[in-house]
Amino acid sequence: MTRVSKTRFFAAALLCAAFFTSVLLPGDAFARSCAAIIYEHSNYGGASQCLQEGSYNLNELRIGNDKLSSIKVRKGNRVFLFEHKNFSGRKCLVDKSYTYIGGKWNDITSSIIVE
Ligand SMILES: [Ca+2]
Structure with missing residues (x-):
């Protein structure tokens, strides 16, 4: 992996983590239920x-x-x-x-x- 693609990979991974945290956070799911x-x-x-x-x-x-x-x-x-x-x-x-x-x-x- 080049340096640039590594950076992009980690940026994408961070975005995914942020997305899943906001969607799947137990506290939020609890509140919605x-x-x-x-x-x-x-x-x-x-x-x-x-x-x-x-x-x-x-x-x-x-x-x-x-x-x-x-x-x-x-x-x-x-x-x-x-x-x-x-x-x-x-x-x-x-x-x-x-x-x-x-x-x-x-x-x-x-x-x-x-x-
Ligand atoms: Ca009372």
Whole structure:
């Protein structure tokens, strides 16, 4: 291989690596496969749980009771947060991602419906 073709080869290899990393990165695939992701802390930190469309009562919230502080919502989905278990108490509609769910709803959520 000449010096030039070696450089081109490595440039092409780098491009391929960048492409496959962006397409196949487990984190991205994980994010795309979830209708929503809930997080224990703000800025998508701490324990997290990938949610599909459906109902999640208190015992199905793996981040724990009264823990939710940030949330990612996939475009086209919406999420109802409930203050208490069994989908009762105050209710909050979330249709986009929030790095912080806000003072009124921080560490409150006890059940969730994802549509
Ligand atoms: Ca609660």
